[in-house]
Amino acid sequence: MDISESTELEKRFPTGAAVTHAELEEEPYKVYARLRETEPVSWLPIHQMYYITRHDLCCDSLCNDKTFTVGFEHSTVLDIFGPHMMSVDGPDARRYKNAHRRLFMPGIITDTLEHLIKKNADQLIDGFAAAGRVELRKNFASRLPILTMLDLFGLPPTTEKKFRGWYDAFEGALANTLKDADVRARGKQAVEEFHIFLQNEIDRAKNSTPNSSLLSTLLHTPTEQRLSDTEIRHNALIVMFGGISTVEALILNAIFALSTHPDVFDNLRADLGLLPKVIEETVRWLGPVQSAHRYVAQDTVVAGVDLPKGSIISCALAGANHDPEVFENPERFDIDRDQGKHIGFATGPHLCLGMHLARAEGRIALERLITRLEGFTIDPQQPAKPFGAEFRQPPALHTVWASNHR
Template identity: 50%
Template sequence: MSAFAIGKAVEPKALSRDPYRIFAEMRAKEPVSFVEAFGLYYITLHEDVSAVLRDDVTYGVGSDDMLVFDTFGRHMMTIDGEEHNRYRLAMRAPFTVKYIRERLETQIAEIVDALIDGFEGEGRVELRSAFACRLPVQVMLAVFGLPREDEPLLRRWYDAFEASLGNYEWDEEVRARGKHCVEEFKQHLQMRLDEWRGKEGEANLLAALVNDAPERRLSDEEILRNALIIFFGGISTVEALVLNAFYALAHHPEAFARVKADHALIPTALEETVRWLSPVQAVTRYVRKEASVRGVTFKEGDIVNCMIGSANRDERVFAEPDRFDISRPDLGKHIAFATGPHTCLGLQLARAEGRIALSRLFTRLDGCTVDLDATEAPEGYEFRQPRELHLVWNARQ
């Protein structure tokens, strides 16, 4: 067999349709593989993915040719070390369990119920457009202290950011639209920073940042750049989490029935969802100095993709990894939110949104289930979710 035979054979469309068969073959025969179609290495074993993500000396997050850097500029997801720690420490307050429980959970429940009000009487809904893509936008508005009337504006910006971050062909029109929306976003938030500067008592992230102690305070530009990545990440992950949970449960009716009957099982169902159908499939790192994994040597400047989706189905870590099991004892070993210094800052908020969303949907939509004939299968080899998911239930007359 020639070197990296599996990697050479990878075809992007096939990978997007069904990555797990390819990941399993790589784990068994080629755990570190050069994927010719993308010009980078795939690392597929849980042990190796975890080790690389924890080593920010050898493997860095930043490069000027990153789409996320080109779109958003310098922020906590494109830097390592002390500067990263400074940004993360400043931005973390709304993402702690205590803050979420005391200040955000009630707002999340109100947002969820208001969205359900819009379709409860219909008996059928396309969940992504009516709920899953709207919930995290409105939660981010609450985190930033922006009015709900800003939702269409933020959704337009998000769509432009998503296109720009997936612009692997470097289409100049897509790139320009993304950059234009970045500037609009920053100008919009700058007005709020100016409004709240020097004022006490505003309970939102932007007000807290602009009035932080001088020795910790970020510049306005630093606040705005980091707000961009928090906004984008806070929407994409939650949207996928809700849709993937319903998709996974619909394909496992026994688990679906258990969770609907006992909402205390929702948190573990969500954890198994992010393991079995990880919203983020890949995390990219840039090699800073020569290193090797499983006998494959990387040189400085090489790009490696840490395949979260593969690591979370590694048979060395998870018993029967392709089986969806909300009772599995090894569930806590998943790394769906990454690991190491760049572990997802908003993971606790995502969990809270997912938990409250499923609980209220199950409570208010009697007998809700997924119309699998109308629902699209998940797709994507970096970010994975169904593009459409149709719920049906017994509408109250």
Template identity: 30%
Template sequence: MTSPNGTALGTATSDPAAEQLFFEIFLTPRDDPYPAYRRLRETAPVLLTGDGTLVLTRFAECDAALRHRSFGKGNELAGFGLPGGAGEQQRQAQGRLGHSMLFANPPEHTRLRRSVGSVFTTRHIQDLRASIEDRTRKHLGQLARRSGGDFVDTLALPLPVNVIADLLGVPEADRMVFTPKVRQMVALLEPAADPEAITAAAAAEADLVAYFTDLLAAKRADPHEDLLSRMATAPEQARLSQQEMISTSLLLFGAGFETTTNLLSNTLHALLDHPDQQAALRADPALIPTAVEEFLRYDSPVQVDARTVLHDTDFAGTHLKAGQVIVMLLGAANHDPDLVEQPDTLDVTRPEPAHLSFASGIHFCLGAHLARLETQIVLEHLLSPAYAAITRPTQPQRRPGIALRGLAHLPLTLHP
């Protein structure tokens, strides 16, 4: 069997030592997971665990699984490694998001994605450039006036929050109020979240559901030129159900900034760790668009994806039955030496760095164009002659978790 690009797929093997390493990676997040990824990829790139989970760490197998028509979405990782009560709470909370495209399969996925897809086309996103540049200048100006501060709190978080909120039509007064709740809620996607985090995430989700229920009702009564208004007032034959509208609103608001915030913080952290790469971008800003792809590959904001086998099928030399789970360690796949040379090296001059940071197949990230544009604009302004140097006075702090990878705090000083 071969991958979509013609690469031969490996054969699934059982290996107790590799299985133990996988569970250590999955349930004990670390600041630098890449050495452990490499050991697992080299030992058992296609690992079949004792409970029937298929674990993939190479690009070819991950890409093929993401595109496979017999593999679909569900709540594959809910309750993973959690005690019974907390695991059930996570499954129930994820179930409330099940009406969004994140957990849907065709034909429901196709219908849900089509209902909002026009807002995220390349042409529409490019029309946002001027407003994103204005916001970027404002946030960088705040950092410069204070001679520094926290890059996450000052730019990496508020910039994408406001951009996606503008698209959706979330009132400005509500944006930063509900942002912490979204950041709490993402624990529902973390396989290693502790019970306390799951309880807080479920409560945050309930608050957000109530908020978007009220906001959609307000948009229906008094529509404006925004996506939520379009959803709320769509013709009856094309309108999503109430549950679908709420889940979609919640998904778009959360996903619209959560991964971009992580991408921005990971990118700047990597630049500060590699001054030679920062110098290369300052010397040739034309490299920035493809450099963004390298940052996505080098330290992806999304490290894990998963699928459920929908129909019995053969894959990677083994027979899989409906209900089995496939875990793809995207961070490991992005560092596959068969994908790029010297994969553990950051190289902003790579001409076309491939990666799976936006997934692949029908669930390819709807907001990929927007995340790319925001990151490009931030780099263009941050590395411009207006800021001769960027320093990091103290070390950053990582956010907990493995599925979503980013920084909680990144101290920064801008030097004119």
């Protein structure tokens, strides 16, 4: 796009042109509200893409994978991770997802993973329960999903620290909207190291007795359905990254929401059966993933705005989930609202494969923290604030509880 075209778009979309990156990181819901009211399809020059903030328009776009595709040359996730189920469309995307789908079904998660999630959560809590306080991100929320991913893939827990380092590099590279070359290079280096590590594990698993792990399941499927080693490695990257980032943020965001809504927290302590509602409203109210990017594969029009082929759109999941046309009083954290309409896990062909696992991890994590740590809440002396334009959560979450613990 040349300068004259960009200038013309800025004139046509003054609300979008005024948005800064800092605003999106600090107060995205205010930005999305302004855009939704005045320019529901808007051009944001800071990111050189169109933002869609209305619920109906986001849903329509995400469900139309002929016009709006995930596989495009300048896709950050494709650049960093290569081709996988979330960066290709059509038959390959379905083939990749179908190969993984069985182990992400609710019944399978209940039978094979929930007891391991509970065990890992309790072991982590054992490490800080007597202290009466802990920074939750570093000591619990970031560790639990890594341990779950290691269990899911059948990898040794001793590799947790290595995975943490890779994950941090992945996260930086995927959230690199300002195109920092050093951040990208660190992400690419981490991907290369991950491929070497996982290929060694694949070779080992090929010569081992089949088991219920995801890696073994992928390797021992019928030949005509089996993914290649390269396909397994590429898809493992997105499964692991999504499985770690979403759950870490979900745990932290849920505790933030509850601690800033003490009446809801009190009701939950009295009835842990409310946990599924708390998890679902957290995904709507303060979603871990704020947006989903798509490539415009053919000239089209959305809400009267021409979107030329080759453009990039950002479907603002967070904006859609605060659309007052769909959610009454959307800024309110309300676990009793109709929760079936949020798109915090996206929608359409690329609906999050791991959403049931994320829900289970979030539910079990909160249940163990609340059950074992009496009066567990955010430290009032160290308040937290969520941050991030692409992935959103408190950067740190200091928590306290009474000396009594189980």
